[in-house]
Amino acid sequence: MRSTNLDAAIATGAPPQARSLPGTAAAILVPLAAFGALAGLLQVHEQWETGLLVLAFLAALVLLDRSRAGRSLAEACRTQSGIASTSAVLAALALLWTFREDHYSLLMVATVALYAVAGVGLNIQMAFGGIANFAAAAFFSIGAYTAAVLAGHTGLPHLLVLAAGGVVSALIGVVMLLPVLRTRGHYVALVTIAFGVLLRTLLEVNDTFGGPQGMKIPGFAPFGSDFGDVATIAGFDVSFYLPYALAAAALFALAFLAGRMLERSWVGIAMDAVRTDEIAASAFGLSPARWKATAFLTGNVLIGVAGALYGMMNGFVNPNGAGFGESLIMLSIIVLGGLGNFWGAIVAGAVIIILPEKLQSIQEYRLLIFAVVVIAILRFRPGGILPRPLRTLGRQQGGAS
Amino acid sequence: MTALLACSGLTKRFGGLVALDGLDFAVAQGETIGLVGPNGSGKTTFFNVLTGLYSPTSGAASLDAVDIFGKSPQSIGRAGVARTFQRCRLMLDQTVFDNIALGVLRAKPLGLLSTLFRRGRLRADLDATIARAHQLACRFNPQLGAALFRPAGDLTMIDRRRVEICRALIANPRLLLLDEPSAGMTPDETRRLMDDLLAFREEAPHLAVVLVEHEMDVIRRVSDRCVVLNFGRKIFEGLFDAMIEDREVQTAYLGSGQ
Ligand SMILES: Nc1ncnc2c1ncn2[C@@H]1O[C@H](COP(=O)(O)OP(=O)(O)O)[C@@H](O)[C@H]1O
Ligand SMILES: [Mg+2]
Numbered sequence: 001m002r003s004t005n006l007d008a009a010i011a012t013g014a015p016p017q018a019r020s021l022p023g024t025a026a027a028i029l030v031p032l033a034a035f036g037a038l039a040g041l042l043q044v045h046e047q048w049e050t051g052l053l054v055l056a057f058l059a060a061l062v063l064l065d066r067s068r069a070g071r072s073l074a075e076a077c078r079t080q081s082g083i084a085s086t087s088a089v090l091a092a093l094a095l096l097w098t099f100r101e102d103h104y105s106l107l108m109v110a111t112v113a114l115y116a117v118a119g120v121g122l123n124i125q126m127a128f129g130g131i132a133n134f135a136a137a138a139f140f141s142i143g144a145y146t147a148a149v150l151a152g153h154t155g156l157p158h159l160l161v162l163a164a165g166g167v168v169s170a171l172i173g174v175v176m177l178l179p180v181l182r183t184r185g186h187y188v189a190l191v192t193i194a195f196g197v198l199l200r201t202l203l204e205v206n207d208t209f210g211g212p213q214g215m216k217i218p219g220f221a222p223f224g225s226d227f228g229d230v231a232t233i234a235g236f237d238v239s240f241y242l243p244y245a246l247a248a249a250a251l252f253a254l255a256f257l258a259g260r261m262l263e264r265s266w267v268g269i270a271m272d273a274v275r276t277d278e279i280a281a282s283a284f285g286l287s288p289a290r291w292k293a294t295a296f297l298t299g300n301v302l303i304g305v306a307g308a309l310y311g312m313m314n315g316f317v318n319p320n321g322a323g324f325g326e327s328l329i330m331l332s333i334i335v336l337g338g339l340g341n342f343w344g345a346i347v348a349g350a351v352i353i354i355l356p357e358k359l360q361s362i363q364e365y366r367l368l369i370f371a372v373v374v375i376a377i378l379r380f381r382p383g384g385i386l387p388r389p390l391r392t393l394g395r396q397q398g399g400a401s
Numbered sequence: 402m403t404a405l406l407a408c409s410g411l412t413k414r415f416g417g418l419v420a421l422d423g424l425d426f427a428v429a430q431g432e433t434i435g436l437v438g439p440n441g442s443g444k445t446t447f448f449n450v451l452t453g454l455y456s457p458t459s460g461a462a463s464l465d466a467v468d469i470f471g472k473s474p475q476s477i478g479r480a481g482v483a484r485t486f487q488r489c490r491l492m493l494d495q496t497v498f499d500n501i502a503l504g505v506l507r508a509k510p511l512g513l514l515s516t517l518f519r520r521g522r523l524r525a526d527l528d529a530t531i532a533r534a535h536q537l538a539c540r541f542n543p544q545l546g547a548a549l550f551r552p553a554g555d556l557t558m559i560d561r562r563r564v565e566i567c568r569a570l571i572a573n574p575r576l577l578l579l580d581e582p583s584a585g586m587t588p589d590e591t592r593r594l595m596d597d598l599l600a601f602r603e604e605a606p607h608l609a610v611v612l613v614e615h616e617m618d619v620i621r622r623v624s625d626r627c628v629v630l631n632f633g634r635k636i637f638e639g640l641f642d643a644m645i646e647d648r649e650v651q652t653a654y655l656g657s658g659q
Contacts, residue, residue, distance in 0.1 A: 258517060265516045265523055266502070266509040272495050273503050280490040283452050284483075284568070285475040285507030298513065390496060392550040394531045 026076035027084040035091035038350050042105040050358045054373060062380055078389050096245050106241035110313060112349040113248035114306045119334045119345030120255040121302030127340035129295020130275030132189040135196035137326030139169045139300050143307025144317035148215035158222045162308045169304025170297045177296055181289040196324050203319035214318025217311045244313045251309060255302050256342045264391060271295055336374055338384025347385050405430045405609050406576055411460035413450050420446040422633035433610040435624030439653060443633040444613045445487055448578045452484050453477040478507060481575035485565040485582060493554030497564055500553050501534040504568040537567045541597045559590040579612045595619055
C-alpha cells in the first residue's frame with residue numbers, strides 16, 4: 001500500500017529526468033571544459049591571452065543562460081550530478097598532475113581549494129543559516145594560529161591539529177555570537193565585523209601570538225614526513241605544493257560531501273525554513289536561535305580547518321590575513337559563485353584569486369578589470385555563476401549528490 | 402461534551418492596547434468553530450497566543466487537560482495544535498515537499514551526526530514522508546501531488562493555501578487553526594477550498610477546527626458554532642442563524658464599516 005503511494009510520488013512528483021546519451025556526454029564535458037579553462041588561465045602569460053580567456057568565459061556564461069543548448073547543458077549537469085561530479089574530480093586530478101612541477105600554479109590551485117572549503121562553511125552559514133559572516137578571514141586565521149601553536153609547540157598528530165583548528169574557530173565563533181543570536185536583521189553581521197577588527201588589532205598589539213610578525217607554522221606532516229620535503233611521487237619529480245594541492249582538494253571533497261548531505265536532509269529543510277521565515281519556522285516547533293547557532297558552528301569548523309591547512313602550507317600566519325578586506329574577498333567568492341552552490345566557490349575562487357595574479361603587469365588597471373568582470377557576471381547572473389539548484393529529495397534522485 | 406481546547410480569561414496586551422480581553426473559548430473534539438469579527442478585533446492575536454508566538458498577559462489555556470498557557474511553540478505543537486497564517490508564509494524558493502515537511506520536522510532526528518552517518522534511516526524516513534505528503538496533497542488536488550518537487554513559488558494562490566493546510570495536517574494535529582484561508586482568492590476558489598476542507602473533515606472526524614473567515618456564506622456552510630470578537634472581547638457565541646440576527650454583532654460590523 002505504502003509502496004504504491006511511493007511509486008505514485010516518484011512517477012508524478014519527480015522532475016523530468018532524461019538520462020539520455022547526449023545528456024550524459026554533457027555532464028561529462030562541461031566539468032572537463034571548466035577545468036580546461038582553469039588550466040588555460042594558469043598557463044597564460046600574455047595579457048591579451050588572459051583577456052581572451054576572460055571574454056570566452058563570460059561568453060560561455062551568457063550562452064549557458066540565454067541559449068537553449070546552454071540551458072540543456074546546465075540541466076544535464078544538474079540531473080546527472082553524480083556523473084558531473086565524477087568527471088570534475090577526474091579533471092581536477094588530471095590538472096594537478098599536469099602542473100605537478102609548477103610551484104606557483106599549484107600554490108594557487110591549493111589556495112583556491114582551501115578558500116572553497118571555507119566557502120562551503122560560509123555557504124552553510126549564509127546561504128542556509130542566513131547569517132552574514134563578515135569575519136570569515138578572522139576565523140580562517142584562528143585556524144592557522146591554532147595550527148601554529150599546536151603543531152609548533154606540541155606533538156599532536158597533524159590531522160588532529162587540523163580538527164583542532166576547526167573546533168577552536170567554532171568555539172570562539174559561538175561564544176561571540178550567542179549573545180546576539182536572538183536578535184534579527186543586521187546585528188549579527190555588525191557583530192562579526194566588530195569581531196574581525198577586534199581580533200586583528202588584538203593579534204597586532206599583543207605579543208603572545210607573535211605580534212605583527214605573526215608566527216611560524218611547521219609544514220603539514222599527517223603521516224610522519226613533512227609535505228615540504230616531498231620531491232618525487234612514484235618516480236616523477238614534483239613540486240612540494242603537489243601534496244598540499246591534493247590534500248586541499250581532498251578536504252574540499254570532504255567538505256562538499258558533508259555540506260551536501262546536510263543540505264539534502266531534514267537539517268537542510270530546517271535551516272531553509274528558519275532563514276526564510278522565522279515566524280513560520282517557530283510555529284512549527286523549530287528554534288531559530290538553535291539553527292542559526294548550528295549553521296554558524298558547522299560553517300566555522302570548515303573555515304577553521306581550511307585556515308589551519310592554509311597556514312601549514314604557507315609556513316606562517318600574521319594578523320594581516322585576519323583583516324576585513326580578506327573577509328570580504330571570502331564573502332565575494334561565495335556570492336559570485338552562487339549562494340548555496342559549493343562548486344560555485346571553486347569557479348569564483350579561480351576568478352577572484354587567480355585572475356588578479358594574471359593581470360599583474362597592468363598593475364594600474366588590474367582592480368578595474370577585475371571589478372568589471374565581477375559586476376558583469378552578477379549583472380547577467382544575479383544568482384551567481386552557478387546558482388543553487390532546487391532541492392529534490394527522495395528516491396527519484398539518481399546519484400548521491 | 403468535554404472541551405478539547407479550553408481557554409479562560411485569555412488576555413493579551415500590547416502596551417496600552419488590549420488586543421485580547423478576558424476571552425473564554427472552548428472547542429470540542431470534531432467541532433468546527435467559525436471565528437468572526439471586524440479587522441483588528443483580535444482573531445489573529447488569539448491564534449498567535451494559542452500557538453505560543455505571543456506570550457499571553459494573563460488567563461489560562463489547555464488542550465485536552467494539558468496546560469498550553471504561555472508555553473513554547475514547540476511544546477504547543479507537540480500537544481497537537483497546528484495552524485495556517487493569514488498572510489501566506491511559505492518558502493517560495495523551496496519545493497512543495499520541503500514546505501509540507503516543515504510540519505513534521507520537529508518529530509525528525511535533527512542531529513548533525515545522525516544526519517551525516519545514518520543515511521539509510523534518513524532515506525527511508527524521507528521516502529515515507531514523501532509518500533505521506535503526496536497522499537495529503539493529492540487529496541486536495543492531484544496536480545498538487547504531481548508538483549511535489551516544484552518550487553512553491555510556481556503555485557497558484559489556492560494551491561499555496563492547500564500547501565499551508567497540508568503542512569498543518571501532516572503532523573496529525575488535534576486542533577487546526579485556519580486564519581482567513583480564503584484571503585486573496587476568488588469566490589470560486591474559496592468554494593473549492595471549502596469543499597476540500599469539508600471532504601477532509603469527513604475523513605478526520607475527531608479533528609477540531611477554528612476557522613477565521615469574513616465570508617458569511619462560508620461560515621454558514623462549514624461551521625457548527627460561531628464566536629464573534631470585537632475589540633478583543635467575545636460579543637457572541639452560538640449558532641449561525643442567531644449570530645446574524647444579533648444586535649451587537651450587527652453594530653460591531655456596521656460600526657467598523659464592514
Ligand atoms: N505584534 C503586535 N504589536 C502591537 N499590536 C499588535 C500586534 N499584533 C496585533 N496587534 C494589535 O492587536 C489588535 C488585534 O489585531 P489582530 O489580532 O491582527 O486582529 P484581526 O486578526 O482580528 O484582524 C490590532 O489593534 C492590532 O493592531
Ligand atoms: Mg487577522
